[in-house]
Amino acid sequence: TLPSIRLVSSALIVLPLTLNVRILTIQHYLKPLSVPHRHMFGPGPSNVPPRILEAGANPVIGHMHPEIFEIMSDIKSGVQYMFQTQNSMTLAVSGTGHTAMECAIFNTVEPGENVLTAVNGIWGERAAEMAERIGARINTIVAPPGGFFTNVEIEQALSKYRPVLFFLAHGESSTGVLHPLDGIGQLCHKYNCLFLVDSVASMGGAPLYMDQQGIDILYTGSQKVLNAPPGTAPISFSERACQKIFNRRTKPVSFFLDLSWLANYWGCDGKPSRIYHHTGPVSAFYSLRESLAVLVEEGVEKSWERHQQVAEYFHAGLESMGLKLFVKEKKARLPTVTTIVAPHGYDWKEITTYIMKTHNLEISGGLGPSVGMVLRVGLMGCNSSKANVDMVLAALKDALKHCHKSKV
Amino acid sequence: TLPSIRLVSSALIVLPLTLNVRILTIQHYLKPLSVPHRHMFGPGPSNVPPRILEAGANPVIGHMHPEIFEIMSDIKSGVQYMFQTQNSMTLAVSGTGHTAMECAIFNTVEPGENVLTAVNGIWGERAAEMAERIGARINTIVAPPGGFFTNVEIEQALSKYRPVLFFLAHGESSTGVLHPLDGIGQLCHKYNCLFLVDSVASMGGAPLYMDQQGIDILYTGSQKVLNAPPGTAPISFSERACQKIFNRRTKPVSFFLDLSWLANYWGCDGKPSRIYHHTGPVSAFYSLRESLAVLVEEGVEKSWERHQQVAEYFHAGLESMGLKLFVKEKKARLPTVTTIVAPHGYDWKEITTYIMKTHNLEISGGLGPSVGMVLRVGLMGCNSSKANVDMVLAALKDALKHCHKSKV
Numbered sequence: 001t002l003p004s005i006r007l008v009s010s011a012l013i014v015l016p017l018t019l020n021v022r023i024l025t026i027q028h029y030l031k032p033l034s035v036p037h038r039h040m041f042g043p044g045p046s047n048v049p050p051r052i053l054e055a056g057a058n059p060v061i062g063h064m065h066p067e068i069f070e071i072m073s074d075i076k077s078g079v080q081y082m083f084q085t086q087n088s089m090t091l092a093v094s095g096t097g098h099t100a101m102e103c104a105i106f107n108t109v110e111p112g113e114n115v116l117t118a119v120n121g122i123w124g125e126r127a128a129e130m131a132e133r134i135g136a137r138i139n140t141i142v143a144p145p146g147g148f149f150t151n152v153e154i155e156q157a158l159s160k161y162r163p164v165l166f167f168l169a170h171g172e173s174s175t176g177v178l179h180p181l182d183g184i185g186q187l188c189h190k191y192n193c194l195f196l197v198d199s200v201a202s203m204g205g206a207p208l209y210m211d212q213q214g215i216d217i218l219y220t221g222s223q224k225v226l227n228a229p230p231g232t233a234p235i236s237f238s239e240r241a242c243q244k245i246f247n248r249r250t251k252p253v254s255f256f257l258d259l260s261w262l263a264n265y266w267g268c269d270g271k272p273s274r275i276y277h278h279t280g281p282v283s284a285f286y287s288l289r290e291s292l293a294v295l296v297e298e299g300v301e302k303s304w305e306r307h308q309q310v311a312e313y314f315h316a317g318l319e320s321m322g323l324k325l326f327v328k329e330k331k332a333r334l335p336t337v338t339t340i341v342a343p344h345g346y347d348w349k350e351i352t353t354y355i356m357k358t359h360n361l362e363i364s365g366g367l368g369p370s371v372g373m374v375l376r377v378g379l380m381g382c383n384s385s386k387a388n389v390d391m392v393l394a395a396l397k398d399a400l401k402h403c404h405k406s407k408v
Numbered sequence: 409t410l411p412s413i414r415l416v417s418s419a420l421i422v423l424p425l426t427l428n429v430r431i432l433t434i435q436h437y438l439k440p441l442s443v444p445h446r447h448m449f450g451p452g453p454s455n456v457p458p459r460i461l462e463a464g465a466n467p468v469i470g471h472m473h474p475e476i477f478e479i480m481s482d483i484k485s486g487v488q489y490m491f492q493t494q495n496s497m498t499l500a501v502s503g504t505g506h507t508a509m510e511c512a513i514f515n516t517v518e519p520g521e522n523v524l525t526a527v528n529g530i531w532g533e534r535a536a537e538m539a540e541r542i543g544a545r546i547n548t549i550v551a552p553p554g555g556f557f558t559n560v561e562i563e564q565a566l567s568k569y570r571p572v573l574f575f576l577a578h579g580e581s582s583t584g585v586l587h588p589l590d591g592i593g594q595l596c597h598k599y600n601c602l603f604l605v606d607s608v609a610s611m612g613g614a615p616l617y618m619d620q621q622g623i624d625i626l627y628t629g630s631q632k633v634l635n636a637p638p639g640t641a642p643i644s645f646s647e648r649a650c651q652k653i654f655n656r657r658t659k660p661v662s663f664f665l666d667l668s669w670l671a672n673y674w675g676c677d678g679k680p681s682r683i684y685h686h687t688g689p690v691s692a693f694y695s696l697r698e699s700l701a702v703l704v705e706e707g708v709e710k711s712w713e714r715h716q717q718v719a720e721y722f723h724a725g726l727e728s729m730g731l732k733l734f735v736k737e738k739k740a741r742l743p744t745v746t747t748i749v750a751p752h753g754y755d756w757k758e759i760t761t762y763i764m765k766t767h768n769l770e771i772s773g774g775l776g777p778s779v780g781m782v783l784r785v786g787l788m789g790c791n792s793s794k795a796n797v798d799m800v801l802a803a804l805k806d807a808l809k810h811c812h813k814s815k816v
Contacts, residue, residue: 022620026489029482029704033697035466035475045687048468056691057465058443060456060637062770067443074437081434094639095503098664098686130663212430223687229468231502231639231689253661255538256506276775278506279453279631281639281692283464289441296437362470367684 039361039383041392043173043201043337045223045230046380048287052228055290056283063280071289072266072280078292079234082203082300083218085210089237091266092288093219093257094281097200100219100233102130103257104196107237107245108165108217111135116163116193118154120147120179121172122368123198131165134253139163145175145369146327146339151183158191164244165194171202174367176327176339176376178206185214194241200224203234204295205307205336205380216241222284225303225336227381228291231284294382304335307384311335314379314389321397326374336384339366339374345406348375351399358402359395447769447791449800451581451609451745453631453638454788456695460636463698464691471688479697480674480688486700487642490611490708491626493618498644499674500696501627501665502689505608508627508641510538511665512604515645515653516573516625519543524571524601526562528555528587529580530776531606539573542661547571553583553777554735554747559591566599572652573602579610582775584735584747584784586614593622602649608632611642612703613715613744613788624649630692633711633744635789636699639692702790712743715792719743722787722797729805734782744792747774747782753814756783759807766810767803 040047061067072091080090093100105127109115115131117124120143128138139161143149149168158166166188170179181197188195194216199208204225210218216238223230237245237259245259252258261277263269295303311333315325318340326339342348348365352375355361366374379388448455469475480499488498501508513535517523523539525532528551536546547569551557557576566574574596578587589605596603602624607616612633618626624646631638645653645667653667660666669685671677703711719741723733726748734747750756756773760783763769774782787796 023709024489024492024494024619026485026704029485029489029701033463033466033479033694033701035469035479035694037467038469038473040469042470045468045470045690048691053465053467053691055441057461058441059445059461060453060631061443061446061448062450062453063638065446065770071441071443077434077437081432081437084432086432095507095664096687096689099503102662102664126663133659133661133663211432221687223468229689229691230471230687231692251541253541254510255534255541256503256510279504279629279638281504281637281689282453283456283461283637283695284639284689284692286441286443287691293437293441296434301431362473 039391041377041379041383041388042362042364043376043378044221044380046227046378046383048227048229049382052287052290052294056229056287058286060282063282064274064276068280068282068285069267071285074289075285075292076266078289078296079236082234082292082295083210083236084208084212085236087236087238089242089263089268091235091262091268092285093233093235093262094278095233096230097219097221097233099257100235101127101198102254103235103259104217104219105130105165106134106252106254106257107259108194108196108241109134109136110248110250112137114139114161114163115165115167116141116157116161117167118149119143120149120177121145121169121174121370123169123172123174124167125368127167145373146177148177148179148332151187154184155187158187158193162191163193165196167196167198169198170208171199171206171334171336173201173334173337174370176334176337176374177332178202178334180332181208181213189214194244201337202334204300204303205384206334207304210236222288222291225381226288226291226295228287229284231281232288307335310379310384310386310389311338313386314338314392317389317393321393336380337376337378339370339376342372342374343400346400346403348372350403351375354399354403355395358398361391361395363392447799449785449787449791449796450770450772451784451786452629452788454635454786454791456635456637457790460695460698460702464637464695466694468690471690472682472684476688476690476693477675479693482697483693483700484674486697486704487644490642490700490703491618491644492616492620493644495618495644495646497650497671497676499670499676500693501641501643501670502686503641504638505627505629505641507665508643509535509606510662511643511667512625512627513538513573514542514660514662514665515667516602516604516649517542517544518656518658520545522547522569522571523573523575524549524565524569525575526557527551528557528585529553529577529582529778531577531580531582532575533776535575553781554585556585556587556740559595562592563595566595566601570599571601573604575604575606577606578616579607579614579742579744581609581742581745582778584742584745584782585740586610586742588740589616589621597622602652609745610742612708612711613792614742615712618644630696630699633789634696634699634703636695637692639689640696715743718787718792718794718797719746721794722746722800725797725801729801744788745784745786747778747784750780750782751808754808754811756780758811759783762807762811763803766806769799769803771800
């Protein structure tokens with residue numbers, strides 16, 4: 001038999017490692033970390049105020065210490081308030097918006113089930129791709145960039161495709177569209193479908209009432225209106241969503257995002273003790289809690305109103321400069337991220353580069369289907385102020401004066 | 409046909425929402441965030457020194473700004489050095505160790521393929537569960553808690569099960585075992601199998617040479633020896649691993665963890681431009697870079713030696729108190745996390761609770777298969793010092809004096 005020969009061969013392999021190990025070295029690494037201050041007026045991340053940065057620099061303690069559970073409980077209350085929901089299944093995923101998107105889809109959908117996504121920008125495409133990867137059957141309804149869907153169109157698709165899940169982006173940050181939500185949840189429920197809403201770009205900046213609007217799964221990110229660093233993603237599940245999730249035939253593909261584990265870690269499952277699932281990013285929980293405290297102090301309605309007023313002031317300023325807004329219909333303009341038709345005759349990339357270089361200010365071009373068509377300006381959370389609008393307008397005027405304009 | 413009726417019905421649903429919205433309110437939220445200082449001598453997270461906390465509090469800028477790409481490039485070099493690898497496919501996953509574990513398994517394994525995991529604690533079980541969820545066929549080799557595997561046993565299993573992937577935990581933090589690695593990579597390659605190593609608890613605290621030891625996929629976490637907050641997980645893939653990954657028939661189940669996307673975001677794929685994948689947790693990248701700078705400054709060999717010396721000093725101190733080490737074989741004792749046989753006649757929970765209350769110091773009980781059998785003490789990174797050993801020994805002596813001992 002072979003074992004003894006193999007043992008010898010394995011011992012021979014060991015020898016050179018033990019006797020003749022060469023350590024790889026590293027050079028040029030010790031330059032101190034240096035990060036510039038910058039006006040973050042793109043579609044996110046937005047600026048993080050010192051108060052929230054400082055919260056994140058609190059000492060790291062254990063991810064299952066009672067103080068962390070209390071912080072998680074505060075986060076839960078804050079998210080319930082921000083989402084306008086009483087769902088007990090409310091928590092924050094240890095990841096960014098994409099992680100929350102996968103968490104929503106992985107938990108609600110089983111292989112072979114039908115999923116419908118509304119594609120009027122990049123997010124519906126990504127949701128469709130995620131669902132496809134886990135073996136769902138995908139159908140989409142498609143609107144041109146800048147457009148959105150009527151409830152009639154949505155109902156026709158629900159009736160035709162009979163999906164178990166319908167995905168819609170409330171704030172389509174790639175095109176600047178704020179999608180109307182009223183009535184859609186009720187339509188979904190009529191067809192026994194769960195209503196999943198991405199509010200990464202809109203949450204806290206535009207009215208949304210999770211419970212009253214019949215939203216079954218809602219998530220957002222920490223790095224937009226909340227002004228926290230990227231890395232956590234609030235999410236909430238309705239009773240109806242939980243019914244489906246906790247009666248699955250198959251396990252979700254991800255252990256890390258399995259809601260039954262997350263629910264236990266976040267104290268949402270009513271069980272007396274919490275079992276170790278993963279090591280929560282406690283520093284990110286500190287800053288998320290602080291960012292929710294800021295929102296609570298202002299009041300979510302006030303925050304919605306402020307974003308709306310600042311956006312209208314911005315839009316008027318743009319139009320008075322002769323620039324055109326990409327989203328035609330006023331009520332469908334996202335108050336957090338404004339899309340401007342890329343100025344005729346200019347190279348959009350030259351404009352954003354000029355503004356970054358000259359004004360230390362980020363605005364960005366399009367994303368996905370809107371690349372080349374728009375400039376995007378995000379004024380979110382603490383960045384949403386008339387003073388910042390004036391700063392952006394001045395930077396844009398300056399750029400249009402100095403950047404190269406073709407003679408066409 | 410139905411559309412007009414539906415429109416009316418949808419309009420009726422809209423009305424009450426618009427006219428009669430009740431805003432949910434929030435109370436008792438405005439208490440300021442408060443986090444205690446605490447000696448983090450459990451199996452992790454460990455203490456984060458001010459230098460690293462301060463790095464993480466730098467201003468947030470864009471996840472695709474050139475400064476961030478430079479920081480990511482520094483992280484890549486630092487991880488290559490720490491892992492002792494020249495793999496260009498080296499990066500950090502935006503998540504904790506579990507995310508990296510899923511990243512490794514999701515990318516390398518396709519449904520129906522055989523996976524072999526070595527189970528001598530909790531990590532092999534979790535890896536098996538993850539692989540099972542994506543439709544792999546699972547085989548395990550099992551050793552009792554505190555035990556490990558010989559190369560002969562491993563080769564027998566490779567030969568019998570012919571897996572595409574073999575999972576092994578280098579540092580089994582639930583049982584305190586440091587698994588020998590020499591020769592195993594070569595055995596895996598003999599059987600055309602990829603060698604996946606979890607070094608979350610061991611990396612930086614015990615010798616490991618990714619390239620020379622033939623490890624194909626290696627990952628760790630930020631919150632152990634590196635002393636950064638939890639939330640990022642360095643990972644590296646060999647050329648051999650990439651060969652399999654980039655010739656898959658099916659897409660990995662996760663878009664967020666798809667290596668072809670991550671490789672592009674981290675500049676590992678040689679393509680001239682980077683496409684938006686997800687919003688990297690830039691603050692966590694700052695602190696990860698700083699923690700790697702600390703390791704580079706000391707030198708990884710020096711760090712290995714220090715952890716070994718401190719562990720031996722600790723183990724001698726424990727034995728002189730009459731306590732027993734859980735791992736019998738000296739060379740298989742993890743220098744970062746020490747497992748102590750739960751003192752006879754005591755309730756282990758009373759001991760850890762007493763030490764936390766009286767000494768503001770975390771040590772922990774067992775995890776998974778070691779629950780009730782051990783106490784676990786982690787001295788990792790900056791926490792690995794003789795002064796801290798003395799502090800833990802004094803706390804343990806005090807606890808054994810004051811906690812209730814049964815008369816049996």
